Amino acid sequence: MSTKHDCFYNVAKEFSMFPGGRLKEHGPDSGEEFRDDILIPLFEECDLLTIDLTGTITYGASFLDESFGELGKRYGLAAVKNKLKLIANDDPMLVDTIWEKVRIASKEYK
């Protein structure tokens, strides 16, 4: 039986202060890297995943789509909404932007 629990992850402290572009081949700290190394393993491991997005310099649209958008595509909007909680104290629009990306990408969920 796998052990399930609530998780908290701070992007600025644990991943990077400088999130980059879409793919690993484009440069450091990409959305693909964040998705494959952090987001998906945590999403599968945890009952409730809280991601704190506060403290980075910014997030590019491609980074968000490749990381959170892909989550929506793989698991569907309902599953992501059930498990994922987002915090962004320094950018109130960011959480809505991410959910919009998850919603659009979840249309490709099969």
Add this chain to the structure above:
Amino acid sequence: MRHLLTKRKKRLLREQVLQRIREKRRIARLDVIYNPNKVSTEHRPLVNRKYSPHEPTRGRAVLKFPKKMNFRGDIDETIYFLDKLKKEILYGDSTEVLLDQKALDSITPETAIILVSELQRCIQYKSMKKRLRGTHPDSPAVARILTDIGFYSCLNIKSPPHAEEKSSRAFFRIMPGNRTDARIANRLVSHFEKVVSFEPIARKRLLAALIECMDNVHNHAYRKDGISPDLIGEWWMAGFVDESVGQVGFIFYDQGVGVPTTLKEKWAVKIKTLVGMNDAELLQHAVLEGITRRKSERHGNGFPSFKEFINEIPAGTGGFLRVISNKGDYSYCRNARSNPTTVEIPLNGTLLIWSIHPNKETVDKDGRIDLSSEGLQTRLAI
């Protein structure tokens, strides 16, 4: 009679040789010989190995710079000259090209960036037999701009000794690159924060736009399978601040195929262009609503994010985003009617300019964007 002719011929030949020696000495004195093997940038651009250079045969070509180089009133002449420069260096038959900057008496930073990038490309791809030489401009102000913007350091040439020493402006040197790295964008913006403060959200939007620009270059800008002389994935980023009025401008440029060309790969877009949508309107559509050549809705969101910085600047602050690519020229301002215009000669690549002016509105009485109110366009064109 024959003896006299030979004597005259000899004298003419001697004069020609002496003239050539004098010219060589003059250029050596100026110390402005372009060295193709010393491009002193921090990174090494990716070269297209499939390209084979055109071998020159003989002769010397003199490329006289126009009097004014800018993307306002002289946009067509400027693009024409930049195109001519590339063609002469890469495909011309002359073994030596002299870049005569003497007449140049005004140049805007965005033009200087494109000029630098074009020369970098030419140096990388020209035949080994071709030599590039240059003269310094007569105008100290132009010399100063080119020095500040990193024109000479990028090409590893000594800056002119007569460049103006004092200036209220604080330029930042060109930052070339070929990968998406938020640290570079952050370094550029931080540099300007020494004199101009940004609202935290506006800062985030600006950085997001710059990162998205870098990523777009990777995704769409260059044809990776072509044989054209491209510095693959290469982009140039720069900015300026005028401390006296707190004016800030950021510039991003790539030498790719251009946004309209990329978008036309999609059939739906191609059909729209066939029924009358021009390059400028395509750019407008891309900036306002987002458009992509791909099927997925998830793509095409980068361009709309470029205008977010302009939307976030405080009320009372003037500012606009300008995009020039292929034959399209589109400017976006929060409170103004958009004005897509067509340029005669297409610009190869994509140029983006964000310009903000804290003490001046950039909308004229007719509700149109007043480009002349921006420092990027006028104050630097001395």
